[in-house]
Amino acid sequence: MTAEQQRLNVNATKKVPLEQWGPYVSERQWGTVREDYSENNDAWNYFPFSHAHSRAYRWGEDGIAGISDFFQNLCFGISLWNGKDPILKERLYGLGNYEGNHGEDVKELYYYLDNLPSHYYMEFLYKYPQQAFPYDDLIEKNRSRGKLEPEYEILDTGVFNDNRYFDVHITYAKCNKRDIGIKISITNRYKTAASITLLPTIWFYNRWQYGGVMSKPVISRVNSYTVKANHERLGNYYLYFPKTNEQFFTENETNTEKLFGKPNANPLVKDAFNDAIVHQQNVEYIKAQSQGTKFAPVYKYKIPAGRTQTIYLRLSDVLMDQPFAHGFEETFTQRKMEADEFYNEVLPKNIPAELKQVQRQAFAGLLWSKQYYHFDIERWISNSDGISPLSDQRRWGRNHDWQHLKNQDIILMPDKWEYPWYAAWDLAFHCIPMAMIDPNFAKHQLILVMREWYMKPDGQLPAYEWNFSDVNPPVHAWAALQVYYIEKEKTGVGDITFLKRIFQKLIINFTWWINRKDPNGNNIFEGGFLGLDNIGVFNRSIQLHGQMELEQADGTSWVGMYALNMMDMAIEIAMQDTSFEDTATKFFEHFVLIASALNEMGLWNDEDKFFYDILGAPGTKPLQLRIQSIVGLTSLFAVSIIQRNVLHKLEDFTKRITWFENYRLKNNKFWPNEERAESEKILLSLIPKEKLQALLQRMLNESEFLAPCGIRALSKYHEEHPYSVNIEGTDYNIQYDPGDSTSNFFGGNSNWRGPIWMPINFLIIQSIKKYGEFYDGTFTIEYPTGSGNYMELLEVANELTKRVIGLFQQNESGKRPLHGKYNWFYQQPGNEHLILFYEYFHGDNCSGLGASHQSGWTALVARLISEMKPSHHHGKVKHSQSSVKAV
Template sequence: MIDELRRLEENVSKPVPLVKWGSYLSERQWATVREDYSPDGDAWHYFPFDHAHCRTYRWGEDGLAGISDYYQNLCFYIALWNGKDPILKERLFGLANYEGNHGEDVKELYYYLDNLPTHTYMEYLYKYPQQLFPYEQLRTENRSKSKLDPEYEILDTGIFDNNEYFDVLITYAKEDDEDIFIKIDITNRFTAAAPITVLPTLFFYNRWQHSPDSDVPSITLLNRNAVITDHYRLKTNYLYFLNADDRWFTDNETNTEIITGTPNKSIFTKDAFHNAVIKKKNITDLRKRKTGTKFAAVYNLNIEAGATKTIYCRFSNELLKKPFYKGFENIFNKRKKEADEFYDFVLPKKINDDLRNIQRQALAGMFWTKQYYHFDVERWLTTGDGITPPSASKANGRNSDWKHLKNQDIISMPDKWEYPWYAAWDLAFQTISLAVADANFAKHQLLLIMREWYMKPDGQLPAYEWNFSDVNPPVQAWAALQVYYIEEKQTGKKDVQFLKKIFQKLLINFTWWINRKDVKGNNIFEGGFLGLDNIGVFNRSFNQQGNIQLEQADGTSWMGMYALNMMDIAIEIALHDSAFEDTATKFFEHFVFIAEALNEHNLWNAEDSFFYDVLNVAGADPMPLRIRSIVGLSPLFAVSNIYAWELNKLRDFKKRITWFEHYRIVNNKFWPNEERSGDSEILLSLIRKERLVKLLNYLLDENEFLSPGGIRALSKYHLEHPYSTTVDGIVYSIQYDAGDSTSNMFGGNSNWRGPVWMPVNFLIIQSIRKYGKFYGDSLTVECPVGSGNQMNLEQVADELTRRVISLFEKDAEGNRKLYEQYNWFYKRPENQHLILFHEYFHGDNGKGLGASHQTGWTALVAELISEYGGKL
């Protein structure tokens, strides 16, 4: 049996399917909401990057290429110094939200090369400049640019032009779950020798500062090549290292002199290694000290041009006489081979090496971005952080109605730097990519967010820590089905018990939507934000004063999709447990009522043949907001197939829906799209065939939604035809932005105004493929519009898939669309295999934009490659 599959099987029997040690360390803890104790909720200013090296955290830790146990008691990471920088490179640098012309943005070059679900083998590549790191240059240039300018990136600074940098490759290979070999390869890419200081660092998460009665853990020197740890929550552990130039101890304590102006109790503060390496301060004291809560082995290297030097460490819970036994290096080759065997098994065979590499790095990113997340909202609201006392304004401020939320888990993150906090709808997409390699963990993640320490008692799911009450599209039922089918496809296993578990929680959430977001009780939903920052002409989460109501085409469509997904889950369970058959009927009826509302209550604009949000103002006619966006295409998402054999087995369900159909048709009531094939397969969808074709005419028009890299979020039509409307005397406008948004509606780098986003492309492709499997060649459309090329809908889905995949793959010249003007760097031999997974992509040229490591949902490209298989 493949070794990693065996390890995953062992995980299944655990209450939580996790190994003890993994890549759970955040890449940014500073400037997060949970570390913000300011009275005004300004997280970016309260805990800036410049404090991170000398100020302890309250709710977690961060570090470069790090690992920790699953409660983050003990952490390990790599620190670097090139002989010129003003601070140690201990964590990734990026711009705070107010510093960038398009908001927060990491400004480093790093890559997740490999990772197994059990973290038995992991590779992380960091590119470290040999010249002064351009901290201020990046801040100054980005701050000076307008919203109309692109971001100023680290490759624009020139420090990588002449290959004057180090490749730092960190590899972890486990002997067993609590015995980990660590290899740090530092390669000098420049044409001359260069110095570098490397500090493999071990430290404890500082919980004791907020728990005065708890024991303070310790790291103590065992001998010149080892330290021993003592922590009341952990077994004894040892860090072994070879040939270090020095061994330093300090404590993970805030430098109060810098942060608050209060004298330090001792010189042994969090930034002591920083002071010793760069300022040459207190080196003798650090060397003489033999214990502390933070330790580093120090290596002062000089590396010749083109050469590589290697540092080995070993972290283990065993006291070993010979930790680096003869031939120990072979563990890295062995685990690499096991990783190759595992991915050869789970990934498709009939694809080229470039596509296989894209898939592998996408999945590696998913496993590197599993993160320890700790946040007790009630405690956060009522206590201080040791620097700022509790604030009265916080008691009624951000997230004050989420006191039940007490999170302390390993969670899949969208991006451990840009978004080092979970987001409910991001997580749903993330589980699909996770399921390809670890379906058990994917199922656990979906169930986790439904647990009582996440879900509000009334059924609302937490959105994200900046505002847990924001409303995201309810895609969890859809994701649960996707994960269920992926696992069945891979293993033949039908985990009906998982569907039953999540179905019970989804019932509560569905009821919350019905009770809270359907104000008039007419099945028209006003979800608000719905995850689509900046796609509206104004902020849809803002409650307009007076008698104003926004009826949302996408809110209604998401709920139609939700009802249909719940029906599908109920049918699947009912095939094994007839007690759920009645529930399938219930959700079928919900779907019918929502479909009626979407199609009959002003949301469909007959003049334009498109769905729009509708603004209702007291005393005026309903006003459609005639914006061609993903909002109007979202009705495509709700489509399902019911097969004859299912209906024959579920006789009560068949009887009830047949009666319901007859009743509504006889009484001249709306009936949704229901078409039957020759073998009695039923297609259910929110929109009828003629409206489907009209929407596809927009979707497949290159002057509207269709781009070289997939479907745009906003039609290119609005480049020449901006849309404006006036509400209460205020003019609101929107136009197509192919790249970063020129609107500051949501701040940051939020932008749905034109770029290609992976999640909606994935949904569109899946939906069109479902339509295509039903209609076959009986329905063809022109693709692209104006080309004269007729395709059936499965072929359309293939074409959209091909375009999305083309964002990542090399063309004939070795360029990748996502790198655009930076292809010069990624065509170098040592870089041509490196892939980034951006948050979104330029609507005209496919350049990667936004967060650069959002494998969270952009890793869906791995599943698209699997679906498309050998067609490329």
């Protein structure tokens, strides 16, 4: 057993399977809802980037390559100055939602290179320009560009041309749980010597101004190479560092004079280091201090061309005379070796080295995206931040009906800069790759979001902090089963206790869906935008005209999938605990009713062979919104196979579904299962075989959904055939947008109108595999549509997997599709192995778009790589058209 697995086994015995220290510091705290105390819900302008280096946060901290303890009492990160910037580089820069032509966007180059689930080894790379950082240029160019133009990125500014930058490589290697080695290596990539100032910084999260601690913590000088950080909750920690003539102390408190014109009590404020380094203000004063709540030694280097400057630090709870004694540096080598051993053990042995590297970086990004998240809605609404007074607008404004929500946990974030807040359905996807390396933490995360300090008393799950009441697709039962089976595959033992725990909470959430999102009681569901930003002809979350109602094909399909997943979970539990047999029957019957409604109540268009949303109003004919999008393909996701040995064991379940089948067939009602005489399997799916065939033919058409690197969210058909509908005098339109959003529905930064999204592709591939497992080669279909090449479904799933994985692979010229027009940078020596895990990908050229470090759900590629099979059939054999028909 590897050293890392031994550590994870110890963590598995804890109530929270987590290390005390990890990369839990956000990369952006400014501009978040929890820091917004405005009356008009304008989070971006209430706490803009320009305030971040001078204003203390209320609910957390941010930094570059930051680490903290799991309650974020004490933080460590790095600050840099190239001698030209107007501010100290203390945090990653990006545009707020109003500044970017496609919404908020980080404008930095940084990479998560490696990480272990225990965080005993972590690597982070930051690329820092040697010229002045182009803050104004990025704002002005993006502000001047329209929705139809691409974003103006940091590599477009020219500051990285000719390799005129530093590679700042931060490595953490733990000596033990509370003793952390820190290595900072700065490489001058330019052809001449260049100067840089480095401030490795520790600071306390400011709880003392809001009554969060009894006494103010303090960092104090011990000697010329040591400071002590004392906190009532954390105890004593010591930062050891190389001796230097400049050591700065200040307080992590707001510079009220600079921001609000109110005098400061003393010059020791949050941005004192910035003013001392950049403007040479109060340098001697802060050097003369011997204590504070923020501390940094200062190192000024002039690094020759191509050379590297390295320093070591150590953060420990033990006072030492010789912290850098012989053997300390070897810890980094040892932990790196342990990381290699761990991944060699948990990842498949028979995949190419390049794909192993993709997996390793996917996991690194996933693990680096763990973040401390602190938000108490009741306190947030009922208290002031000391800057803005309380107001009725806030008392009854955003999220006022979520006052039970009291979060203070480590959570897998979608992206610690772009989305430094959890999203319920994102988290479900994150847990699947996490289960491959740390199943106990994956299970913990899924159960966490179901706990009473997250789930609303009525059963609704919190969506995300901009609007906790928004409705995300109910994928948590599906994700829990995925995590369960991944762990069972890994260890040989399935965690039934986990399934029981989450099943009980999911029943509450499922009931919320039934009671709140099926207003007519006909098993046709609503849900609003359901996570699919911009997919509709109008914002599906808005209140429609008059008494109009939108009956959603995807809402109905998602809940059908939910019911089927709950049945699968109940069956799995019932094989060991028969008291769950009745619930298996309950969810089976509910699935049948939803399947019947989906197929027989007007959502299917027999001319187009596709599912559509329906817009209806009393006294008018229902209108199908004939938009060919992922909305119509979600019906593929609800598919399950029941093995006959299950039916033999669960006699009451078998008796009940047999009666239900006979009753429905006798009365000419829809029945959603299929059996084959020679098989020991029964297929359950939302759609019959002929509809499956029709949907697949459309989905696998390269002029419609099938893109070079996956399945598009909106059919390319709408590029030349935009869809338009007039509703009570207002025209609504939608067309194929393969890249960035051209709509402002959800801030403009997310686009489901054409691009390729990893979670949807993952669901499609998993579903086709399930169908293929049942049909066992007897169902073939043309792939791609119109090519004359026929494949059975498992081969189709594998070919789709290859397309998606192809996003990350180098072609014969060394280019990766996801890097798009920036491949010139990623083909330079030293950059060839750097990979970004974007939020989504261009529907035509496959370049990465949206959040550039969305390692959460895009890390699903790691699971796809592990499941990919070598192809034996390359689509060269032609079969008769009749082979596609029902067998």
